[in-house]
Amino acid sequence: MVNIFLYLIAIICFAVPSYNWFATGHLSGTFSLVFGVFILYWIHRRNKKKFKPELEFSSGNEEVDKLNDELFSKAVDDFNAIEKEMKHVDDDELRKQLRKMQGIAKNFLTYLQQHPERMSLARRFVDYYQDRALLLVRKYQELEKTGLEAQEVQQSKWEIKQLLDKFDEAYEDQFSKVLNAQLMDLDAEMKVMKQNMAADGIQTEPPKVEPQAKRSDDLVGTIIDLADQFLNTKRK
Known part of the structure; x- marks a missing residue:
């Protein structure tokens, strides 16, 4: 508008x-x-x-598709809201942490846009972690605007920063869980491919190389003893 x-x-x-x-x-x-x-x-x-990706996917179930679209739209809206709040954050450490979180979130949302069928697996990231991150940033900004140096205010601001300092790990953990589901599917698919190729006589595994036989410790000890005897004889 x-x-x-x-x-x-x-x-x-x-x-x-x-x-x-x-x-x-x-x-x-x-x-x-x-x-x-x-x-x-x-x-x-x-x-x-403004980050404005859209989810384009049809599972054949209108209700599921609607829920996924709403979830993705919320994720994008929260992302942009945090971006907006970042512009008004004066604390360098907090702004740096938020930038790190936003980098992970953007990669996550881009991945979900490319793999919309996994949108439901990201519900905890969207409804909990990203939602709480936005809430905490706004609470911090409210405290900052008061201009108060009271101990209670400073303590609350410090606790918010300490909590947000771990959110990048939480973001990565949620991203990894969604990605692992795809990796498991990929691993299963590759196993089937290898079996089919083996059935057609195509070797997919590198040939095993037999390790070279190591010299016996006893033989080495014997050679050392003979060398010592030879040197001792020469000295005499």
Whole structure:
């Protein structure tokens, strides 16, 4: 809705100089043109920064597809909300931690977009961890805006930072669990492929190389003893 309104303003900005040119034969309204170009540029930047992937998958079950779409939309909305909150975080350590979390979350959401059939496996990440991360960041910002140096306020801010400091590990753990389900399927599929290729006489495993026989410790000891005897005889 905001973009539509801005596009209308831009159209008006371009229309004013055009009307003046047709009516008077002179190009005027330079400020209007510059302002229109600025609005279009700002809209482009605004759309570019916002992460807006969409889930395109049909399982054949409308109810399941609807739940998956809602879950994915919530995940994307929470991601963008955290991005917005990050811009107002003054604490360097917290901002760095949030950036790390957002990097993992973006990779996770991109993976889910490419493998929408696994969306249901990411429910705990979306409904719990990412949701709580956004809640904690907003609570921290509320405390920050009070400007109070009271011990209780500072303690609460410290505890929030300590808790968020472990969220990147939680994000990775949830991502790994979803990915492991795919890896298990892939492993099972490769085993079947190997069996089929073996049945066709195609070797899929590298040939086993027999380890070289090691010299006997007794033989080495005997050689050392003979060498000692030889040296002792020479000395005499």
